Each structure stands twice: as C-alpha cells, then as structure tokens.
Amino acid sequence: MIPVSEALDRLFALVTPLDTQEVGLTAASGRVLRAPVIATRDQPPFAASAMDGYAIRDADCAPGARLTVIGEAAAGHGFAGRVGPGETVRIFTGAPVPAGADRVVIQEDTTRDGDEVTLSPGISENRNIRAAGVDFRAGDALSAPRLLRPADIALAASMNADRLTVSRWPEVAIIATGDELVAPGGAPRADQIIASNAYGLHGIVAQAGGAPRLLPIAGDSMAALAQAFELARGADIVVTIGGASVGDHDLVGEAASEAGMERAFWKVAIRPGKPLMAGRFGDALLLGLPGNPVSSMVCAHVFLVPLIRALSGLPPAPAPRHRARLAAPLAANGPREHYLRAATGPDGVTAFSKQDSSLLSVLSDADCLIVQPPHDPARDTGDVVEVIAL
Numbered sequence: 001m002i003p004v005s006e007a008l009d010r011l012f013a014l015v016t017p018l019d020t021q022e023v024g025l026t027a028a029s030g031r032v033l034r035a036p037v038i039a040t041r042d043q044p045p046f047a048a049s050a051m052d053g054y055a056i057r058d059a060d061c062a063p064g065a066r067l068t069v070i071g072e073a074a075a076g077h078g079f080a081g082r083v084g085p086g087e088t089v090r091i092f093t094g095a096p097v098p099a100g101a102d103r104v105v106i107q108e109d110t111t112r113d114g115d116e117v118t119l120s121p122g123i124s125e126n127r128n129i130r131a132a133g134v135d136f137r138a139g140d141a142l143s144a145p146r147l148l149r150p151a152d153i154a155l156a157a158s159m160n161a162d163r164l165t166v167s168r169w170p171e172v173a174i175i176a177t178g179d180e181l182v183a184p185g186g187a188p189r190a191d192q193i194i195a196s197n198a199y200g201l202h203g204i205v206a207q208a209g210g211a212p213r214l215l216p217i218a219g220d221s222m223a224a225l226a227q228a229f230e231l232a233r234g235a236d237i238v239v240t241i242g243g244a245s246v247g248d249h250d251l252v253g254e255a256a257s258e259a260g261m262e263r264a265f266w267k268v269a270i271r272p273g274k275p276l277m278a279g280r281f282g283d284a285l286l287l288g289l290p291g292n293p294v295s296s297m298v299c300a301h302v303f304l305v306p307l308i309r310a311l312s313g314l315p316p317a318p319a320p321r322h323r324a325r326l327a328a329p330l331a332a333n334g335p336r337e338h339y340l341r342a343a344t345g346p347d348g349v350t351a352f353s354k355q356d357s358s359l360l361s362v363l364s365d366a367d368c369l370i371v372q373p374p375h376d377p378a379r380d381t382g383d384v385v386e387v388i389a390l
Ligand SMILES: Nc1nc2c(c(=O)[nH]1)N[C@H]1C(S)=C(S)[C@@H](COP(=O)(O)OP(=O)(O)OC[C@H]3O[C@@H](n4cnc5c(N)ncnc54)[C@H](O)[C@@H]3O)O[C@H]1N2
Pocket: 176, 177, 178, 180, 181, 193, 194, 195, 196, 197, 198, 241, 242, 243, 244, 245, 246, 247, 250, 272, 273, 274, 275, 289, 290, 291, 292, 293, 295, 357
C-alpha cells in the first residue's frame, strides 16, 4: 500500500495534457482555457458615467449653481461637443462623459426647468465617473490555464474575444464489471444486484469536465474483460469498476495487463478504496476502481477528478480541501487515510455513524468527506479537520 499523496504523484507522472481546440463563448463554460485571452481595448474604452444625471465641470459644482443644458449623452450615443463654464450635458448611465466635464451630478440632486438645471444643496462627493480602462487595459490578459467559470467567460467576451482556446474533452470510458450486475430498469435474478456505480461516475466525470462514455457491463471472465477493453479504445481514461481485489473472480488487473496496461500502482492506503489500481494503457490511462459503490465514488473524487483536470492542462493538484470544525467527536483512525461521509450543519461537520463502503444511502445524504490522516488520534467536538466538498 502506498500513501494517497504518492499514488496521486504517480498518476500525475503519467499525464500529458490533451490537445486544444477553439470553441465559441457559449460552449466554453466549464472547459479549461489553454491560451490566454488578451484584451484588444480598454474597458471602459472611454470615461463613462456611472449614473443618470448631468455632466458638469467640477469648478461649477456648487449648491444653487444654475447651468445651461447644451445637449445629451446616452449609452451608445456620445455628445460630440465640449462642456464649457456654466454649461452641462444631460447624461445617462454608461454614456461617454463629454469633453470638458469631470463630474456627473445625479438627477436627484438637481431641479430642471427647460434648458436650465439648478444644483441642489448637499451634492454627494462622488464624481460618478468610471475612468477609461478601470476594469482592464488593452494588452491585459485573462491568464491560462484556468477552469472557465461564467465570470471568466463574461470577462473574455468583454475583452472582445469570440473564440477561446480550450482543452479538448478528456473522454472517459467507464466499464462496470461483475456477473452479479444488471443495468437499472432490468430484471435481476435473486442473486444479482443493480449496477449503480457507473451512473454516479458518469455524473462525476461530466461535472469534472470530462466526456463520459458508459460501456456495457462486462462479466467476470477474461474474454468479457478483453472485449470491454477493446470497446474502450479511443478513450483518454479507461475506468473499470470492481474486480480489483484479491478474490478468485477479481480478474480486472490480469485482464488489463494482458490488454497492455503497464501498472503504476495497486493498493493505496485509503479507506474506502484500498484495492485501487492505475497504469498506462497504450495512449490512455487506466484507473481501476474498487467495486464497492462508495469506494468507487470516493476514489473518483480523490483520483479521477484531479486526473481529468491535469489531462485538461490544469496544474496537477489534489481535490481541494477546506477546514471545518467538528460538530461531533471522531474516533481514532487506523493506517489508511479515511474519507468519512459527513454532513455540514450550523456547528460544523458530523461524520455519519455508518461508514461501510456499500452504503449509497449514506453517501447520498453526505455533503462532504472529512479527511482523517493515517493514525490520527481521536478528535473532539470543535477540533478543526480537513474536508472535501461533494
Ligand atoms: N480477502 C480480502 N477481501 C477483500 C479485500 C481484501 O483486502 N482482502 N478488500 C475489500 C475491499 S476494501 C474492497 S473495496 C473490495 C473491493 O473489491 P473489488 O474491487 O474486487 O470489487 P468487487 O468484489 O467486484 O465488488 C465489491 C462489491 O461492490 C459491488 N459492485 C461492484 N460493481 C458494482 C457496480 N457497478 N454497481 C454496484 N455495485 C457494484 C459488488 O457486487 C460487491 O458487492 O474488496 C474487499 N474484499
């Protein structure tokens, strides 16, 4: 058994970032930006009014001052002239501030009578002008690599980019294995169960920015597994579920080796998920997840998601953790890093009392995993622990 951190390092060592492709802005959310976006102009490109009101010269700003309205500036319709002493231009939010003016008085602080405006007492100090380039300057960059969030896409659009260079989708083939498995909606015999893991993994992969491809369930035979590996060709990551342990019917490691896998590791000091396996698989990577439903999903959060991100060109990094207080005590841990299903409440996080790796109902109730290091002593309510959000 190797520590989780070493397993991650060995996985990342197998990664070569995927090629890139260009996509439009509406297809870019959740993708990994691979080339920086460079602004081609300042934003705003002109000093812009932040309010509806009157553009005036600062020198004219005095309670009771009476100014003559010489024109109008609206968003998309600048005023071509210049504001002189005793003059003002009616202005609206987003409009270019006309030459000569260096303040906008909000209309609530004025009274208008025909072409004449009188400034009220108690005008606010605020000039209500957004300087040219206050958001960004021509030449400024939205740096890469980064996972594109909606705010990034709005920024790229504002920089006048209409196509972005992103990583191509990492294709993830998912193979459930086991003679006991029947697809959901099927007719299981009394000694069979419904295959669930692959559907949970499909969701995790899609959320992580991968393109999941579910393959048919493979039975517990070398021939069935060989056929499944054949069907998985073309994928960037091949994920198997089950058959990873030491039983007579746990054939995935052997079948994968026969199909060309060069193993990087097998067995990690993690709970749940100990029999995890990984290796190079031709041009692809293979991740062999344990069959227990919670083990496979926890290992997907801890290993598969970081792998997808690294393949997409993001700096290799483990699943992000944050600190949280325990709302209930934790028992001492054994030799494996323990990822406990837990729920967040007003006083902190509480691990569920049942932690068996078969319990999907508990995983479904959990909103985070408490990460307890190997041999960690018992912890009290109020102690700070590390947590991975689900
Ligand atoms: N003698 C030992 N036995 C076991 C050990 C060990 O060290 N020595 N490790 C245990 C641990 S820990 C785990 S985890 C499991 C993992 O075993 P496998 O990866 O070989 O998984 P399977 O035996 O194929 O399945 C385990 C369990 O999960 C169910 N399963 C499998 N695939 C699915 C699926 N797609 N959807 C729903 N459920 C699935 C399967 O029916 C089994 O109940 O090994 C322990 N044994």
